[in-house]
Amino acid sequence: MDVLAITTGQDLIHIIEKGRPAVFTRFYTSYFQKLLLASDKYVKDVYVAEEVVQDVFLKIWEQPNRILAVRSIKSYLYKAVINASINYLNRQRNIGQHHLKLIAELSDDCVNDLEEENEIILLLHREIERLPVQCRKIFKLSRFEHLKYKEIAAELGISEKTVENHIGHALKTLRNRFMNDKQLHKKGKSFLFNSYLF
Numbered sequence: 697m698d699v700l701a702i703t704t705g706q707d708l709i710h711i712i713e714k715g716r717p718a719v720f721t722r723f724y725t726s727y728f729q730k731l732l733l734a735s736d737k738y739v740k741d742v743y744v745a746e747e748v749v750q751d752v753f754l755k756i757w758e759q760p761n762r763i764l765a766v767r768s769i770k771s772y773l774y775k776a777v778i779n780a781s782i783n784y785l786n787r788q789r790n791i792g793q794h795h796l797k798l799i800a801e802l803s804d805d806c807v808n809d810l811e812e813e814n815e816i817i818l819l820l821h822r823e824i825e826r827l828p829v830q831c832r833k834i835f836k837l838s839r840f841e842h843l844k845y846k847e848i849a850a851e852l853g854i855s856e857k858t859v860e861n862h863i864g865h866a867l868k869t870l871r872n873r874f875m876n877d878k879q880l881h882k883k884g885k886s887f888l889f890n891s892y893l894f
Contacts, residue, residue, distance in 0.1 A: 737781075768804065771807045820870070823874070831865055
């Protein structure tokens with residue numbers, strides 16, 4: 697069964713009741729990375745985010761009736777993951793009650809925007825992995841670990857000019873790939889350039 701056809705709570709309940717764990721696992725896998733990114737925005741810990749997402753799916757598997765009336769399983773999953781993430785923060789840091797209102801105010805449009813943004817981030821990371829080894833390593837140290845050129849040069853035993861050249865090559869390559877990608881609309885390109893490819 698095509699997991700894209702699973703759009704409502706009843707669709708997913710049907711899979712569970714039919715005892716088709718392989719299909720459920722494929723459905724889980726299709727959403728896992730995007731939901732992980734959604735949770736990580738709140739908890740700021742990828743391991744905690746993994747547990748949050750896994751727990752949401754485990755509860756669905758063990759208590760499928762809770763999604764019986766769900767008309768959009770995508771919206772439900774995002775709201776459930778974000779709600780669980782906020783609950784985690786409440787337990788850890790006792791944040792204010794106004795944060796709890798976020799989940800109630802999360803519209804379907806917000807969910808779609810969030811999923812779209814996460815898809816773009818995942819696409820960017822896949823493109824980064826396609827860069828040459830040394831270039832990729834230097835780019836990650838710069839953009840993800842926030843090291844200065846001088847620090848990268850010292851760590852890798854190369855010149856700052858070499859670091860600068862690799863960063864320039866990475867940015868040019870990534871920009872060219874995304875500018876020529878017909879699947880990315882203007883909003884997606886704007887997000888990428890403002891967030892990563894500066």
